[in-house]
Structures are given as structure tokens and as C-alpha cells.
Amino acid sequence: MKHSKILLVIALLCLAGTAGxxxxxxxxxxxxxxxxxxxxxxxxxxxxRLYDSSIEQEKLPYETRRAASRFPLVLLTGEACGEPCKLARDYLGKRKAPFSEKLLKTQEEIDAYKRQLGKAELSVPTLLVGSRVLDGFEPGAWGNELNLAGYPK
Incomplete structure (x- = not known):
């Protein structure tokens, strides 16, 4: 009995070293x-990098961290996007949804994302929710997708 307690303590100490x-x-x-x-x-x-968000991950609620780990958000924007991209950023910020933003500057970057997403055309803003692709900013569709992914309202 005494030996099993000692072994348990040793095992827990070994595990504690790898926790960080x-x-x-x-x-x-x-x-x-x-x-x-x-x-x-x-x-x-x-x-x-999945997260280049200004929102610190550690300070987010558990539900948000869980949704972000399962369905990371990537916002694709363009240099001439203007107001739609601003609205998209503001919407994600209002939802306190951590996201990374990829500014597509060159035709090569645009073509690479088209190939990656299997799209003939790519409009901005585009939101990637895990593997789901939402072209153009539509608050209703984006809200539904964030809800389904488990991001809190």
C-alpha cells in the first residue's frame, strides 16, 4: 500500500514536468x-499561423477557445477591399471571435488561395471557418456559421 502511494506520487511528478x-x-x-x-x-x-489576432487567446472564455481550436477563423482581405473588409473585421471583433487576417497583395497569393480552396474566383472578404469557405461579407450567413462552429454570440 505504501509503495503504491510512492509510485503514484512519482508518476504524478513525472507528468507535471511535461504539462507545460x-x-x-x-x-x-x-x-x-x-x-x-x-x-x-x-x-x-x-x-x-492560425492566430494573428489582437485578442489574447488565454483570456477568452472556454467556449471561444474550444471553437477556435476546432474551427479556426481566417479572414482573407485585399488591398482595395475597403468598407466590406472593415465591416467584416468589426463584425468578428464585436463577436470577440479570434481570427487571423491574410491580406492578399499579389496575384500569386490570390492564385495560391484559389487552388487551396478549389475556387475559380475569390472575392474578398472571405471567411474561412475551419474548412468552410464563406465568400463575401453577409452578417446572417457568417453569424450562422459561427454559431454552428460553437462561437458564443
Whole structure:
């Protein structure tokens, strides 16, 4: 009995040492997803930051963090987007939904996203909710999709 308590304490101490360790998730050039405790090298992975949001992740409610981990939001904008992109940013900010914004500056970037999303045309703003693509800013459609993804109202 005494030995089992000692073993339990030792096991818990071992686990506590790994609780703060970082885990990296990355996709290689062939599309395979990897998980590791070391970051990938530039040649190993296509790096992509999911969150460049001004909202700090740690301070968000649990429901929002959970939705963001399952269905990350990426807002695609263009340099000449103007008012629609501003409305889209404001809408996501009002919902306190953490998102990253990708400003598409060159034709190569636009073409790359078209290929990635399987689209012949790409309009901005476009919202990516996980793998779901919402072209153009439509508050009703965006709200429904955020609700379905589990983002709080």
C-alpha cells in the first residue's frame, strides 16, 4: 500500500514536468499532418499561423477557445477591399471571435488561395471557418456559421 502511494506520487511528478511542454502541429509538403515537441524546419513544413489576432487567446472564455481550436477563423482581405473588409473585421471583433487576417497583395497569393480552396474566383472578404469557405461579407450567413462552429454570440 505504501509503495503504491510512492509510485503514484512519482508518476504524478513525472507528468507535471511535461504539462507545460509545447506541442507543434504542422503539415508537410505532401499534406501529411505531424505532431511533435520540436518545431519543424523550414524545409520540412509549410508553416501557417492560425492566430494573428489582437485578442489574447488565454483570456477568452472556454467556449471561444474550444471553437477556435476546432474551427479556426481566417479572414482573407485585399488591398482595395475597403468598407466590406472593415465591416467584416468589426463584425468578428464585436463577436470577440479570434481570427487571423491574410491580406492578399499579389496575384500569386490570390492564385495560391484559389487552388487551396478549389475556387475559380475569390472575392474578398472571405471567411474561412475551419474548412468552410464563406465568400463575401453577409452578417446572417457568417453569424450562422459561427454559431454552428460553437462561437458564443
Amino acid at each position: 511542454a509545447e506541442v507543434y502541429r504542422w503539415t508537410d509538403k505532401s499534406g501529411k499532418v505531424h505532431y511533435s515537441d520540436t518545431p519543424p524546419t523550414e524545409t520540412e513544413a509549410q508553416t501557417r
